[in-house]
Amino acid sequence: MSQVSGAGEGRLIQVDDITRVFHVGGEEVRALRGVSFGISRGEWVAIIGQSGSGKSTMMNVLGCLDTPTSGRYMLNGKDVSRMTDDELAVIRNVEIGFIFQTFQLLPRETALANVELPLVYRGVSARERRERAKAALDKVQLTHRMHHRPNELSGGQRQRVAIARALVAEPSMLLADEPTGNLDSATGEEIVRLFEQLHHAGHTLVLVTHEPKLAARCPRAIRLSDGQLVADGPGREVALGVGAAALAAGGA
Amino acid sequence: MRGGSAFRVDVLEGARIALFSLRANRLRTVLTTMGIGIGVATLLAIVGIIQGLNTSFHRQLASFGANTLYVSKFPWMIKGDWWKYRNRKNFTLDQVARLRTLAPFITAMSPSVSRLSDVSYGGDQMSTVRIQGVNHEYLSISGFDVTAGRFLTESDEEVSRPVAVLGADVADRLFPGVSPVGRSIRVDNRTFQVVGTLSRKGKVVNESMDLLVLIPFKTFLRNFGRWRAFEIAMAVEDAGQVRAAEDQLVGILRRIRSTPPGEPDDFNINKPEAMAQTYAQLTGALYGVAVGVGLITLLVGGIGIMNIMLVSVRERTREIGVRRALGARKRTIVFQFLMEAASVSAVGGLLGTTVGLGTAKVVSLITPLAADVQLSTVLGGVFFAALVGLLFGIWPAARAANLDPVEALRYE
Numbered sequence: 001m002s003q004v005s006g007a008g009e010g011r012l013i014q015v016d017d018i019t020r021v022f023h024v025g026g027e028e029v030r031a032l033r034g035v036s037f038g039i040s041r042g043e044w045v046a047i048i049g050q051s052g053s054g055k056s057t058m059m060n061v062l063g064c065l066d067t068p069t070s071g072r073y074m075l076n077g078k079d080v081s082r083m084t085d086d087e088l089a090v091i092r093n094v095e096i097g098f099i100f101q102t103f104q105l106l107p108r109e110t111a112l113a114n115v116e117l118p119l120v121y122r123g124v125s126a127r128e129r130r131e132r133a134k135a136a137l138d139k140v141q142l143t144h145r146m147h148h149r150p151n152e153l154s155g156g157q158r159q160r161v162a163i164a165r166a167l168v169a170e171p172s173m174l175l176a177d178e179p180t181g182n183l184d185s186a187t188g189e190e191i192v193r194l195f196e197q198l199h200h201a202g203h204t205l206v207l208v209t210h211e212p213k214l215a216a217r218c219p220r221a222i223r224l225s226d227g228q229l230v231a232d233g234p235g236r237e238v239a240l241g242v243g244a245a246a247l248a249a250g251g252a
Numbered sequence: 253m254r255g256g257s258a259f260r261v262d263v264l265e266g267a268r269i270a271l272f273s274l275r276a277n278r279l280r281t282v283l284t285t286m287g288i289g290i291g292v293a294t295l296l297a298i299v300g301i302i303q304g305l306n307t308s309f310h311r312q313l314a315s316f317g318a319n320t321l322y323v324s325k326f327p328w329m330i331k332g333d334w335w336k337y338r339n340r341k342n343f344t345l346d347q348v349a350r351l352r353t354l355a356p357f358i359t360a361m362s363p364s365v366s367r368l369s370d371v372s373y374g375g376d377q378m379s380t381v382r383i384q385g386v387n388h389e390y391l392s393i394s395g396f397d398v399t400a401g402r403f404l405t406e407s408d409e410e411v412s413r414p415v416a417v418l419g420a421d422v423a424d425r426l427f428p429g430v431s432p433v434g435r436s437i438r439v440d441n442r443t444f445q446v447v448g449t450l451s452r453k454g455k456v457v458n459e460s461m462d463l464l465v466l467i468p469f470k471t472f473l474r475n476f477g478r479w480r481a482f483e484i485a486m487a488v489e490d491a492g493q494v495r496a497a498e499d500q501l502v503g504i505l506r507r508i509r510s511t512p513p514g515e516p517d518d519f520n521i522n523k524p525e526a527m528a529q530t531y532a533q534l535t536g537a538l539y540g541v542a543v544g545v546g547l548i549t550l551l552v553g554g555i556g557i558m559n560i561m562l563v564s565v566r567e568r569t570r571e572i573g574v575r576r577a578l579g580a581r582k583r584t585i586v587f588q589f590l591m592e593a594a595s596v597s598a599v600g601g602l603l604g605t606t607v608g609l610g611t612a613k614v615v616s617l618i619t620p621l622a623a624d625v626q627l628s629t630v631l632g633g634v635f636f637a638a639l640v641g642l643l644f645g646i647w648p649a650a651r652a653a654n655l656d657p658v659e660a661l662r663y664e
Contacts (some may be wrong), residue, residue, distance in 0.1 A: 065661075085582060169579075177600060
């Protein structure tokens, strides 16, 4: 199952000719129509596009929450495009750390318990869970708030808890969906700085956003439009429409 | 790390979340459990009362003596035409004597006849006391002991002496704190000398077995009429011989009573054991209906559980999405909700058990019914409630597990 293709070799993520077709009320919606790209370990990549461009679908596929209709998705050397539901659950647990726009913390659990959750599903003992969750909260400077529930935390603090939760199980990549979308600009900036630190620490980051300013901060950006990849290059160029990548996009 | 531990994660995490959720929704938990609780309480109270009835009935029947048989022209429990039995020929003392010689396996035999009379001593009077005419052998058949004085003797019988042995109720009422032996009582204006008193047997189906006065059989006939039908009480060596004795008795009795071949028996052989069977048939139907009612209540409770679980699944759609995104498998989600349903129901079962037992106890205190609940019934109640919860939790749990994670995360 985990055959490694020549193109995907050494790459953390390799998608080849991915399509995703939805059937909505008898009508066929082609959300992705043949997308291919690769992401190496340690990269920080933004996936940008207007709403309806297919970036959300791309994020769900990359996050193994959804499977492509056709094409192949290799993640960390494993072909996840044909995996069963249970296998995908394990992949999500081991390989991916999710960061959502709306934080998606469990409201009734403390920050610490929220951060522990991925480790619960990995079968880690309670004591080790606690230690590792504390360490993760330390990375986002939130140990002093760990016994608070989400509704007692500010938006920025909630997103930092969510980032700690994504980090705690040491996944292959962090997958962030509009991580600053629900935050004011100052707090958003805080979070972007945190991402920068994580990038420098060697984490692989994939950031899905519609904000060019945010994408411009990423070393690399991929632009989707109408279900197809239209640009792939340095973040500033792809996001702000300057340089070679923008020209390539214009040409396509 | 996976495999075996995955199951452990499912169970532990399921249980933890279930308890968490129960605590978070206390009021809802209590309300939901009430349906199941009432079902279990109803079932337990009914089962308890009926079990109590059965136990006391059997215990009391045993005091009749499991090794005894009673031959009469009437069955103890008449099914059908009373006149058919009424028109049978009475037994005679001559027949009793012949039976005695023909049935050596009978260890004790006494004719027995009774009526209800007023009994008085000095100024004290008791009404509706059972006056029973029996012979000296009746003591070993009856299962009574003599607590003071002596029992009836053969010579009492031969010369129809006006002597009496008092049941414990009569002795206690008429002679509080004094020995009745040697004193004279009056039974329907006839005088009897008390020669002994009997041990206490208690109640059978709410009727005291100790509200009686035993007098010699012939004395009874002389004083209260000789035309009466009587029954023949007898005992065999032990309970195991009752059946064989019964078979032999049929032949002997037909001979004694000159029943032509082909004709049905014109007598009945009554046994406490047979009474127990008739009783079991009677209560069996009652039992069935009562248990049916309890089950329907449980069903209603189960639907309540299902309803609240569906609400719970809907409320926590996003939570389910988050858990799925973080690595929870479908099975884990199913476990989580099944555990929740089962524990809500088990709590209900526990409450119901308490209330049901309490009800049974109160009933046994304020009525003559003795409730008797066995441990197995209690455990069964809790287990059964949890099972109902599990059953009715399956559908909501499956719905939760089959949610699309993407949709669930987006749910508002």
